[in-house]
Amino acid sequence: MKIVIINYGAGNIQSIMFAIERLGYKAVLSSNSEEIKAADKVIFPGVGEASSAMKKLIESGLDTLIPTLKQPVLGICLGMQLMCKSSEEGNTxxxxxxxxxxxxxxxxxxxxxxxxNQIYNLKSPLFDGISEKEYMYLVHSFYAPLCNEAIATTNYELEYASALQKNNFYGTQFHPEKSGAIGEQILANFLKL
Incomplete structure (x- = not known):
């Protein structure tokens, strides 16, 4: 199985690579459109500020590529937020x-x-074998409000979407690669999709 982690200079890449290795797979880091298109699974990480990360995607042409991908794609943290319509962060x-x-x-x-923090209202094969109210690791100031595409909910001040899914696109606000055995199970589920 060919797993590509999108490299656009805004990623928490090492911890994702190690988590995938612990599951017995190898991931390739790439910003090459052809290589990304040829992957069986694509991981779209993100750490940092939305507008500067989006600028990097546009500069590399990845902003037009990512929405056209047909294989399962997992956006993590800022990666998930950039997959949304817009972000108040930097008016992006x-x-x-x-x-x-x-x-x-x-x-x-x-x-x-x-x-x-806990995730609940789990609704996707991404959460096969995961109990309601498991704890996941989060670091964020911005959030996706609850919507039709929400597949997990977390409460911090209010209930919000801590995971999203539409067709072959999945996103988690939490960091599965930093969430111990439960996070690794979620990554394993993604690799099985």
Missing amino acids: KGLSIFDVEVVKFSNKVKVPQMGW
């Missing part, structure tokens, strides 16, 4: 794969939300 236009606008938590809560 996203890839519009998910029909939702990413917004900032209010100043009533500590941001970023950093640490472990």
Whole structure:
């Protein structure tokens, strides 16, 4: 199986590579369109600020490639947010794969939300064998509101979508690669899709 992690200079790449290796697979880091298109599975990571990450995607032409991919694609953290219609962070236009606008938590809560929180209302093969209310690791100040594409919910100030799915596109606000055995199970489920 060919697993490609999209390399656009805004990724938490090492921890994802190690998590995939622990599952017995090897991942390739690439920004090459042909290599990404030829992959069986694509992981779209992201750490940092939305507008500068989007700028990097546009510069490399990946902004037009990613929405056309036909194989299972997993966006993680900022990767998931960039797959949405827009983000309040840097007033950024996203890839519009998910029909939702990413917004900032209010100043009533500590941001970023950093640490472990529960996921529930799980609705996807991504969560096969995962119990409701498992704890996942999150670091974020912006979130996707609940919407039709939500496949997991988390509560921090309010309930929001901590995972999204539309067709072959999946996104997790949490970091499966930093969430221990449960996170690895989610990555294994993704690789089985």
